[in-house]
Amino acid sequence: MLFELIGILQRCTQLNIIGLADSDVESNLRGAGIGMSVQEARSIAEVLGRDPTITELFCYDAMWSEHCSYKSSRATLKEFMPTDGPNVVMGPVEDSGIVAIDDKWCVVISHESHNHPSQILPNEGAATGIGGIVRDVNCMGATVVATADPLRFGDPYGPKASKVRWVAEGVVDGIWQYGNALGVPNIGGDIVFNESFDDNCLVNVVSLGIVRRDQIIRSRAPPAAGEGGYDVILIGKPTDASGLGGVTFASEALREEDEETNRGAVQIPDPFLKNVLFKANDDLFRLVREESVEIGFKDLGGGGFTCAASEMGAAGGFGMEINLDDMHKAGDFPPEVLSIAETQERFLIISPVHLREKILKIYNEDWDLPNVYEGARASVVGKINSGNRFVVRHKGEIVCDVPIQHLTGGIRYQREERPRTFNLVEPETQEAADYNAVLLKILKSPNIASREHVYRYYDTEVMGNTVIRPGEADAGLIAPVRGEKFGVAMSVDSNPFYGRISPYWGGATAVAEAMRNVAAIGATPSTITDCLNYGNPEKPEAFWEFREGVKGLSDSCKQIWLKGYENQPVPIVSGNVSFYNESPQGSVDPSPVIACVGIIKDIGKAITQELKAAGDRLYLIGPRFDELGGSEYYRTIFNTTGANVPIVRFDLERRMIYAVIDAIDEGLLASAHDISNGGLACTAMEMALVRPAKFGLDLELDNAADAGMRTDKLLFSESSGFVLEARPGREGRLVDLLRSYDLEPMEIGKVSRKRRIVMKRAGVTVADLDLDEARLAWTSGLVEAMR
Amino acid sequence: MKIAVVQFPGTNCEYETLVAVKAVGMDGEIFRWNRSAGELSSFDGYFIPGGFSYQDRVRAGAIASKEPVMQALTEEAAKGKPIIGICNGFQILVEAGLLPGTGKVEMALAQNVMVSNGKIVRRGYYCDWINLRHEAPPRRCSGSFLMERGSLFKIPIAHGEGNLVTSTPKLIEMLNDEEQVVFRYCDKNGRVINEFPVNVNGSTESIAGICNPEGNVLGMMPHPERAFFAWQLPAFDPRKQRPDEPGPGRSVFESVKRYIEVNA
Incomplete structure (x- = not known):
């Protein structure tokens, strides 16, 4: 032998x-x-x-x-990140994390990046991002119920404006063309423009699924697979050469001269085939339940066939033998291409032999894959064995015979870290003379303006589960199970301007804001995922930024406890590390993009951010601090970054989040909006500007702390907080509740019947803006930046 | 009373449509495109839901309209059974010649073109909640059997090709005369304004839905199954605060049920 x-x-x-x-x-x-x-x-x-x-x-x-191996990042993630908690059903071990909603239902969540492909071929790159992430969620046995896209583009008015706009438009097109056709609603996301993304956009994508706890399917060979000689069945699109080397390409910096070569590493997605595959997968899940057998099921993503097959075998502790001649393919490709090409729309099943004919029938006859898409089908391509080798045959030869655990075990690097040193100064600024002009300029800024131009391309309604959609509140909300009252909320966040000043606080504030977003509709933060976008980890400064970011976001998770469990962190159950986001011109600003999932027990209690009735009183919680570093105000009005980055006061943050959740649960609030970009001024104005934009604002800033602050800093400081609209008659109870959390409610004015935004301090009118003029500025800013 | 929700490869609204069918007390099931088309005759009514059948290849709805199930549905339509095409379903009915009902393809649902003040401000896919006015008299059309003329509905749209155009002379005039125009886009007070955003996709005379001369086949671009419960409404609609109430789209499904009862 x-x-x-x-x-x-x-x-x-x-x-x-x-x-x-x-x-x-x-x-x-x-x-x-x-x-x-x-x-x-x-x-x-x-x-x-x-x-x-x-x-x-x-x-x-x-x-x-x-x-695939997280060789630079794994040690750091393990060192800092809290991944366990009382609601965790599955932490970051497989394609998606899972947390419990109640005793029966769970949320499945996955979070990825598709940055490099989207810079090269924006449409295909962004579409593949969705295509890959929804497979990660579906393969856990879950119904995919939502997606969200955090996007970072370059400066639309900078030296590379036309390329930046081409990338931005292509990415948005790719997202809607794929997501809408697939039939999964897009319920959130965000967009930030910043010159550090001129040559390296970030296209992150989050996907949510719903699964019953007793129906979760694992991505590993089941325990009986070795002795039973289980089948390895490949389903979906015929393997071709597309996406060859996609993971390697994702693990290098982008150089313009490589653009032609890199195009070949971009995968080609197909939402139409995916739509049919998902329905066929539902029948597979049903078959498995009826027959009470355990199977392994995994999507083919980065690393292609080899990655999916070897990881499933290794996770079960088995070996396997594959015959590439039995694989359905689009042509006669060499064995290394068939092994690692990242052809989209494929899954791998490991299942007992006695189910073989039934499984093949689901895909090849019932759902008729060969007639739906040329060359698509289900094929038995190999067998599991009790050995420990990953063996691949091709045309009668053994082309691969390696220890499976060695192949999947990867390697580890302990990278060197060194703080990035740079000079940060707070600017000496003159207070604006004309606040109306300042407010209009900020409302029109591409980073503040309404996102409506983009989200109207996204099908936010398909599946009929959507309760709160983009633009209505700080987070999206779906009711994914008919007959159940609970809702699942999602928000994403990361501020690259903060990350530039302090990678630690960039991480910490991203988590805090994502949690505030979810709390602002009344949902309780349940889990966090992260997509950690940084530069080349072989450079000590980039690796330092990465470690600082992980520390910061982990500290927020650990200190803003899971509500109802003192001292238990909000767990991080899924995530992704994306290094090498740099070009010869430099690295992207540190961007730990955070998604927060929240649960609300009764969707009927959720609230949105638009002002509800004239005369309602407005309250501020969260004092303002002189920390305008990275703020919209410094950037747009003074063209500077500053130094005093907003920090997270963990204890205060926790009390504010809990208080808002409780106030909404008690029905004390008519609307709520968290304070972030653009500070108190933009937060309050946005409540007036979102549809139906029926009311104005009469703001009296005298009660807002810090009372000694200059008016511009008071209005535009991005310190954490909320603006709350009390339900009439419930003001007293609201104040009591806030005080019970040791918070100082600051009454800052009323909702006004007049269509004007008025801000006063010490009896002097600071600003007095026409609502429709403000709305025009706010709704046109993004359209002009992307045109 | 049994409803078939017809599914093509690429359909993506069949599950929520089936939920709505069942919620008004009808039986229903999803009917996959490769089932024997002859089985369709055992159903009392049909929904062709939205999605991207056959990836919108050639034109939206063009490939699905050539499937055996559509030939079978043409026969069932001739018997007077109700067929409701929503979004891509509307596009399929047009491509199959079932709408406007002359047996020929006489109109198209072209790419959305948003026109405001004489300028094109946007093109293509658009998703939002819009207002509809019911134009036909009650009992004129299966899917609006219970609706009063002039009644208003808040309902979502989500499509890239809903701009109804025709080159057949006098077709629109005939549709108006024969009361085959079932729904038009309008503002919240019921005024038809042939400009974006009220006419959301540039459709001729703001037409959002039409029926065949007999009234049993209805095609509409908006999605009634996504406006079936009040909790699905947008935040600024006061009915949202009364989540147990029915949503505005429910009356389409109630209408089909009543139509079948009356014609049984």
Whole structure:
């Protein structure tokens, strides 16, 4: 047997490593198109005891890429991140995390980036982002019920404006063209423009699913798979060469001269086939329940077939034997292409042999894949065994035979960190003479203006579950199970301007704001996911930024406890690390993009942000601090960043979030909006400007603390807080409730019948704006920036 | 009373449509495109839900309209059974010649073109809640059987191609004369203003839904199944605060039920 194996191996192409000098190994690797380091290649040859085949090296290259193996980040994540909690059903071990809603239902959540592909081919890149993330959620046995897209683009008025606008438009098109056709509502997201994204946009995507706790499907070979010789069944689109090296491409900095080559690494998505596959998958899940068997189910994403197959086998503790000749494919591709191409719209099933015919019938006959999409189908491509090797055959040869745990185990690097040093100064500013002009300018800023231009492209209504949609409140809300009263809320956040000044506070504030967003509609923060977008981790400054960000966001999770469980963190159950977001012009601003999922027990209690009735009293909670570093005001009016970044006062933050949730639950609030970009001024104005925009504002700033602050700082400080509209007659109870949380309610004025936004301080009118003029500025800012 | 919710590859509103069918007390099931088309005759009425059937290849609805199930539905339509096409379902009915009902393809649902003050301000896909006015008299059309003329509905749209156009002379005049125009886009007070945002997609004479001459086949771009419960309404609608109330879209489903009862 051994001689036979060696004989076969000698017949397929091996890459000479053993006995060669480093420079020769290097040129052999690069010549074959493999990106791994010489040391990595040597360590593989050593474990195998021979020179590896080309296919083996490609498989290792994909599996040991930063994208698949988290080789630079894993130690840091483990060191800081809280991933467990009383509501956690599954932490970050498989494709998605799972938290409990109640005893029966769970939310499944996954969060990814698709940054590099979207910079090269915006439409396909962004679409594939959705395509991949919804597979991650679906493969847990869940119904995919929502998506959200946090987007970061370059400066639409900067030197690269036309490229930036081309990317932004293409990304939005890709999102709606894929998501709408798939039939999953987009219920949130955000957009920030900033020159650090000129050459490297960020396209993150979050997806939510719903599953019954007793119907979760795991992404691993089930315990009986080895002895039972379970089938490995590949379903979906025929494998082609698209997305070849996608994970490797995602693990390098972007260079303009590589643009042509990089296009080949972008995958081609197909929402139409996905739509049919999801329905067929539902039948698979039903079959599994009826037959009471356990299967393994996983989507094919980064690293393609090899990644999905080997990870499922290794997670079950088994080996497997694959025959690429049995794979349905779009042409005669070499084995390394079939192994790691990232062809979209594919899943892998590991299932008992006696279910084979029934499974094949679901895909190939009932849902008729071969007639829905040319070459699509379900094929049995291999078998699980009790061994420990990942063996792949192609045209009678063994092209890969490696220890499966070694392949999936990856490698670890302890990267060096060094604080980035830069000079930050607070600007000496003159208080504005004409606040009306300042307010209009800020309302029109691309980072403050209404997002309506974009979200009207998104189908926010499909599935019929949507309770609160984009533009109506700080978070989106769906009622995903008919007959149940609970709702699932989602919000995303990250402020790159804060991250630039302090990567730690950039992380901490992103978590706090995402939680405030969810609380502002009455939902309780239940879990956090993160997509950590940074530069090249091999550079100590970038790695320092990453570690600071992780510390900051973890501290917020640990100190703003899960409501109802003192000292228990809000758990982080899923996430993604995206390094190498840089070009020769520099790295993106540190961007730990956070998504927060909240649960509300009764959707009937949820509130939105638009003002409800003239005469209602408005309250501010959260004192203003002189921390305008990274603020919209400094940037738009003074063209400067500043130094005093907003921080999270963890104890205050927790009390504010809890108080708002309780006040909404008691029915004390008519509307609520959290304070973030643009400070108190923008927060209050937005409540008047969102539809139906029926009321004005009469703000009296005398009660707002810090009372000694200059008016512009009071209005535009982005310190955390909320503006609350009390329900008439419930003001007394609201004040009592806030005080019981040791908060000082500051009454700052009333909702006005007049269509004007009026701000006064010490009897002097500071601003007096026509509501319709303000609304025109606010609704046109994004349209002009993206046109 | 049994309803078939017809499913093509790419359909994406079949589940919520079935929920609405059942919620008004009708039986229903999803009917997959590759089932034997002959089985359709055992149903009393049909919904063709929204989505992107066959990926909108060629034109939205064009491929699905050639499927055997659509031939079978043409026969069932001739028997007077109700067929309601919503969004992509409307597009399929037009491509199949069932609407406006002459047996020929005489109109198209073209790309949305938003025109305001003589200028194109936007094109293509648009999702929002809009207002509809019911134009036909009661009992004229299966899907609006119970609605008064002039009654108003708040309802969502979500489509890229809903702009009804025709090159057939006098077709629009005939539709108006024969009371085949069932719904028009209007403002919240019921005024038809042929400009964006009230005419949300540039449709000729703000037409949002039409029926065949017999009234049993209705096509409409807006989604009544997404406005079935009051909690689905937008935040600024006061009915949202009364979540147990029915939503405005429910009357389409109630109408179909009543139509079947009356014609049984």
